[in-house]
Amino acid sequence: MTESNTDIEISRRRLLGTVGAAGAAGLALGAAGGAFGQSAFAGSGSGSASGAAGSLSSLGATQVAFHGDHQAGITTPLQSKGHLVAFDLAAGAGRTEAAALLRRWSETARRLMAGETAPTDDTGVALDAGPSSLTVTFGFGHSFFERTGLTARRPAALDPLPDFSSDNLDAQRSNGDLWVQIGANDGLVAFHALRALQKDAGQAARVRWQMNGFNRSPGATAAPMTARNLMGQIDGTGNPKPSEPDFDKRIFVPAAGPGPAEHAWMAGGSYAVVRRIRMLLDAWDAQPLARQEQVIGRTKATGAPLTGGGETTEMALDKIGVDGKPVIAANAHARISAPEQNGGAAMLRRPFSFHDGIGPDGAPDAGLLFVCWQADPLRGFVPVQRKLDRGDALSAFIRHESSGLYAVPAGPRTGEYVGQRLLEG
Numbered sequence: 172m173t174e175s176n177t178d179i180e181i182s183r184r185r186l187l188g189t190v191g192a193a194g195a196a197g198l199a200l201g202a203a204g205g206a207f208g209q210s211a212f213a214g215s216g217s218g219s220a221s222g223a224a225g226s227l228s229s230l231g232a233t234q235v236a237f238h239g240d241h242q243a244g245i246t247t248p249l250q251s252k253g254h255l256v257a258f259d260l261a262a263g264a265g266r267t268e269a270a271a272l273l274r275r276w277s278e279t280a281r282r283l284m285a286g287e288t289a290p291t292d293d294t295g296v297a298l299d300a301g302p303s304s305l306t307v308t309f310g311f312g313h314s315f316f317e318r319t320g321l322t323a324r325r326p327a328a329l330d331p332l333p334d335f336s337s338d339n340l341d342a343q344r345s346n347g348d349l350w351v352q353i354g355a356n357d358g359l360v361a362f363h364a365l366r367a368l369q370k371d372a373g374q375a376a377r378v379r380w381q382m383n384g385f386n387r388s389p390g391a392t393a394a395p396m397t398a399r400n401l402m403g404q405i406d407g408t409g410n411p412k413p414s415e416p417d418f419d420k421r422i423f424v425p426a427a428g429p430g431p432a433e434h435a436w437m438a439g440g441s442y443a444v445v446r447r448i449r450m451l452l453d454a455w456d457a458q459p460l461a462r463q464e465q466v467i468g469r470t471k472a473t474g475a476p477l478t479g480g481g482e483t484t485e486m487a488l489d490k491i492g493v494d495g496k497p498v499i500a501a502n503a504h505a506r507i508s509a510p511e512q513n514g515g516a517a518m519l520r521r522p523f524s525f526h527d528g529i530g531p532d533g534a535p536d537a538g539l540l541f542v543c544w545q546a547d548p549l550r551g552f553v554p555v556q557r558k559l560d561r562g563d564a565l566s567a568f569i570r571h572e573s574s575g576l577y578a579v580p581a582g583p584r585t586g587e588y589v590g591q592r593l594l595e596g
């Protein structure tokens with residue numbers, strides 16, 4: 172099962188070329204899911220969460236591998252539903268309790284990602300459904316290492332992010348000892364996983380904060396395409412592609428990392444920066460289309476650079492317009508954040524949108540659950556955000572409200588739980 176699952180992951184990446192293509196994800200998931208769905212459910216018997224006598228659609232049947240070199244949910248195509256949740260270890264809980272928790276969580280994640288029921292007291296919320304591309308991704312925050320007596324094994328890359336002048340952060344909704352990212356292409360499957368993992372936490376850890384997000388559903392557009400965010404922009408075009416030679420180096424910690432041997436447990440892992448970024452949508456929507464496009468430096472309809480071509484055409488950053496000014500403005504978001512403007516700094520952005528209701532002033536509490544992945548935040552998020560903080564035209568329309576940085580270890584080998592190399596190494 173693992174082998175065929177790995178094959179699917181590989182063929183999906185080849186098909187997609189980018190994880191930002193939510194529409195493409197639908198197509199590729201369909202292609203892969205049809206094949207895998209057959210083997211996933213044959214013989215799953217009463218342990219299956221599907222309980223379905225008939226065959227599942229490719230959306231429901233598609234399964235993502237739990238085991239592998241890297242955890243699922245990093246290069247997995249964007250799913251339509253997401254939950255981000257941070258936990259703090261309970262008073263008195265230390266390394267032993269943390270190891271037992273990660274063991275429980277891993278077994279639950281493995282089973283649910285295979286379309287099976289939770290190991291204990293399944294709530295039945297996902298009955299009838301297949302795995303629906305469920306992924307569960309686990310990470311450790313800076314404070315986890317003090318709580319577990321493991322500070323000698325805490326990598327420098329997990330040092331707190333610097334302050335940024337435009338930050339408006341809520342400490343209660345930031346950081347946390349442990350972080351879990353859940354994604355699925357079905358809302359009930361995602362919620363089912365959230366409930367099961369929270370129950371697993373038991374007396375060992377309690378929820379610090381939790382956020383819910385969404386993306387476009389696979390198959391919603393006529394043709395596969397990159398995702399749109401709540402400002403209406405095509406968002407994800409410039410992401411590093413798994414097909415590029417330096418992709419792994421940029422996103423995953425190398426096996427023989429630069430750090431001391433005590434940090435070797437992070438080989439194959441990645442660092443996630445998580446920011447709740449509120450969009451000031453009333454102000455944004457009041458801007459004429461041409462202004463919105465100048466703010467980003469790309470057209471809203473197609474995502475093409477303002478210097479011409481299609482979505483994937485490179486930006487001509489030196490091009491000067493008839494008014495004698497750069498066609499892509501000096502403060503355009505896409506210019507400032509581009510790797511060539513930041514000494515090659517790059518990250519894999521894999522966000523969810525959020526909408527948490529409408530405030531008393533009538534404005535939506537909505538925006539982006541910005542999640543980005545990199546081998547080292549000091550060569551990814553930090554230099555880019557420093558630059559954006561100094562002069563991004565988009566700043567007037569967004570507000571960073573919470574922040575977290577997590578060390579996300581490698582994917583587990585068969586029989587291993589996530590984080591075992593840290594907790595038992």
Ligand SMILES: C=CC1=C(C)c2cc3[nH]c(cc4nc(cc5[nH]c(cc1n2)c(C)c5CCC(=O)O)C(CCC(=O)O)=C4C)c(C)c3C=C
Pocket residue numbers: 400402404405406407408409410446448449450467469474504505508509510517518538539541552555556559569
């Ligand atoms: C520090 C990193 C970044 C934050 C925070 C961020 C917030 C943010 N971005 C958009 C919308 C778009 N971003 C786009 C490109 C883009 N953004 C970042 C980084 C951050 N964005 C990077 C590295 C890039 C790629 C640059 C490149 O390689 O060319 C785009 C253009 C399309 C694309 O490439 O994805 C849009 C649109 C919002 C709305 C937002 C906060 C809410």
Ligand SMILES: [Fe+2]
Pocket residue numbers: 504508
């Ligand atoms: Fe951006």
